[in-house]
Amino acid sequence: MKRLVAIGALCLAACAQQPQLALRGSGDLGVVIERASGRVAVVDNSAAAVLGSVDGLGDLSHASVVFSRDGRYAYVFGRDGGLSKVDLLTRQLERRVVQAGNSIGGAISQDGRIVVAQNYEPGGIKAFDARTLELLADIPSTYGAEGKRSKVVGLADLPGNRFAYALFDAGEIWIADLSAPRQPKLSKFRDVGRQPYDGLVTPDGRYYLAGLFGEDGVALVDLWRPEQGARKILAAYGRGEEKLPVFKMPHLRGWAVAGRRAYLPAVGRHEVLVVDTATWQEVGRIPVKGQPVFVMARPDGRQVWVNFALPDNGWVQVIDTLDDRLLATLAPGKAVLHLEFSPKGEQVWISARDDDRVLIYDTESLKQVGSLVAQNPSGIFFTSRAARIGF
Amino acid sequence: MKGLVLCLVLAASFAPAAQATVVPAPERQRQLIRMVRQDCGSCHGMTLKGGLGSPLLPQDLRDKPPTSLVATVLYGRAGTAMPPWQSKLDPAEAAWIVEQLLNGFPNE
Numbered sequence: 001m002k003r004l005v006a007i008g009a010l011c012l013a014a015c016a017q018q019p020q021l022a023l024r025g026s027g028d029l030g031v032v033i034e035r036a037s038g039r040v041a042v043v044d045n046s047a048a049a050v051l052g053s054v055d056g057l058g059d060l061s062h063a064s065v066v067f068s069r070d071g072r073y074a075y076v077f078g079r080d081g082g083l084s085k086v087d088l089l090t091r092q093l094e095r096r097v098v099q100a101g102n103s104i105g106g107a108i109s110q111d112g113r114i115v116v117a118q119n120y121e122p123g124g125i126k127a128f129d130a131r132t133l134e135l136l137a138d139i140p141s142t143y144g145a146e147g148k149r150s151k152v153v154g155l156a157d158l159p160g161n162r163f164a165y166a167l168f169d170a171g172e173i174w175i176a177d178l179s180a181p182r183q184p185k186l187s188k189f190r191d192v193g194r195q196p197y198d199g200l201v202t203p204d205g206r207y208y209l210a211g212l213f214g215e216d217g218v219a220l221v222d223l224w225r226p227e228q229g230a231r232k233i234l235a236a237y238g239r240g241e242e243k244l245p246v247f248k249m250p251h252l253r254g255w256a257v258a259g260r261r262a263y264l265p266a267v268g269r270h271e272v273l274v275v276d277t278a279t280w281q282e283v284g285r286i287p288v289k290g291q292p293v294f295v296m297a298r299p300d301g302r303q304v305w306v307n308f309a310l311p312d313n314g315w316v317q318v319i320d321t322l323d324d325r326l327l328a329t330l331a332p333g334k335a336v337l338h339l340e341f342s343p344k345g346e347q348v349w350i351s352a353r354d355d356d357r358v359l360i361y362d363t364e365s366l367k368q369v370g371s372l373v374a375q376n377p378s379g380i381f382f383t384s385r386a387a388r389i390g391f
Numbered sequence: 392m393k394g395l396v397l398c399l400v401l402a403a404s405f406a407p408a409a410q411a412t413v414v415p416a417p418e419r420q421r422q423l424i425r426m427v428r429q430d431c432g433s434c435h436g437m438t439l440k441g442g443l444g445s446p447l448l449p450q451d452l453r454d455k456p457p458t459s460l461v462a463t464v465l466y467g468r469a470g471t472a473m474p475p476w477q478s479k480l481d482p483a484e485a486a487w488i489v490e491q492l493l494n495g496f497p498n499e
Contacts, residue, residue: 061436061442335429
C-alpha cells in the first residue's frame with residue numbers, strides 16, 4: 001500500500017510537471033506544412049528536429065504562413081479560407097476562423113497588429129486583429145463595370161501598415177492603407193498588364209513587382225513615388241515566342257533580390273531573368289533545368305536557389321551571383337515543392353513531397369547534412385520571416 | 392444519308408466516352424489519381440474545390456459535355472492558365488480522369 005501511494009505521488013508530481021514547458025525563445029523555430037494532413041510540424045532549426053505537430057488546420061493543399069513579431073505565433077492561411085493562429089511554444093491551435101471560401105495566403109502589418117488574408121473566393125482581402133482574429137476590414141476586389149470580383153494574388157506588407165496586392169482577373173495593383181484598419185484607404189493602379197499571378201516587394205519596401213502570366217513582363221510600382229504609376233519591365237523577354245505549357249505557377253515573394261540584382265522566374269521558359277534594380281533593365285538570363293517555381297536568394301545574396309515545375313520538380317539548381325553561372329544541379333528528392341534558408345543562410349531546408357522528407361543542405365559544401373520525416377511536406381517557414389518587410 | 396451523318400456526329404461526340412472504357416491499369420490509375428490531387432491540385436485545390444483554376448467537383452462539371460472536358464484536359468484553354476496535358480496523358484487517360492471527376496474523384 002505504501003508503495004502504491006508512493007507511485008501515486010510520483011505520478012501526481014510527474015503529471016503536474018508535464019504541461020510545464022522548458023523555457024526557450026522562438027527565434028529558432030519554424031513550421032513545415034504537411035499538406036495532405038491539414039497539419040503543421042513545429043520544427044527547431046538548429047536541432048534539425050520536429051518538436052511536435054498541430055493539426056485541425058483544414059485544407060492546406062496551398063498554404064502560407066506569417067509570424068507574429070515575437071515569433072511565438074504562426075498564422076497559417078489554408079486553401080479552404082481558414083486562418084489559424086498556432087502557438088509554436090505550446091504547440092496548440094490557439095484560434096481559427098474560416099474567413100473565405102478559397103484563400104491563397106496572407107501577410108502581417110509593419111506594427112504586427114493586423115493580419116491580412118488574400119482570397120480567391122469571394123475575391124478580396126480581409127484584415128484581422130492579430131491578437132483575437134476579430135475582423136477589422138473586408139475589402140472586396142470589385143472591378144470593371146459589371147461589379148465582378150477578382151482573385152487576389154501577391155499580397156505583400158509595406159511600411160506604414162499598408163499592403164500591396166494584385167488582381168489576377170482585373171490586371172490591377174491595389175494598395176490598401178490600413179493605418180486606421182477599420183477605415184481602409186485604397187489606391188488603385190489600373191491596366192498594369194494581363195493576369196498578374198503573384199507579387200513581391202523588394203526587401204527595402206520600395207518597389208512592388210507583379211509577375212504577369214497573360215503576357216511577357218512584370219508590372220512595377222515605385223512605392224516611394226506612386227504618382228508615377230505602374231510601368232512594365234522585362235516586357236520583351238519572350239520575344240513573342242510560344243510559351244511552354246505552364247504546369248505550375250511560379251511564386252514570387254521577397255526573396256528575389258541579391259545585391260543590386262533581382263532574379264525572377266521566366267513564365268513558360270527554362271530561364272531565370274536577371275534585372276538591375278537600379279535601372280530595372282534586363283541584364284541577363286540564365287538557362288536552367290526547367291520552368292522555375294521558386295527563385296530564392298540566400299540571405300547574403302551570394303547564391304540563388306531554384307526549384308522547378310513538373311516534370312523537372314526533382315531538381316534544384318544553385319546560381320553563383322558573382323558571375324551568374326550555375327554552380328550546382330542537385331537532386332534532393334521527388335517533387336521538390338519549397339525551400340527555406342536558415343536565418344543567415346548557412347543551411348537550406350528543402351521539401352520533397354513524394355519522399356515524405358525535408359532535406360537539409362549546407363549551402364557552402366552543397367551537401368546534404370540532414371533530413372526530417374514529414375508527411376507530404378510543402379511549405380517550410382522559419383520565424384526569421386517575422387522581421388522582414390513584405391511578409 | 393442524313394441518318395449516316397447523324398450517326399457519324401453521334402459517334403464523334405461519343406468517342407471520348409467510348410475511350411473511357413479503355414481503363415488504365417491499376418498502377419497507372421494510382422499515378423493519375425495522385426497527379427490530379429497533387430499537381431492539378433496546385434491550381435484546382437487538392438480537394439478540387441477550385442483555386443486559381445475552376446472547381447472540378449461533380450456539381451461544377453455536370454452541365455459540361457464530357458467531350459469538351461476531355462479536350463480541355465488534353466489541349467488546355469487559351470487565354471487562361473490551364474495548360475495542355477497531352478504530353479503527360481493519352482486521350483484514354485484524360486477520358487478516364489474526366490469520368491472520375493464526374494463521378495466524384497477518388498482519394499489517394
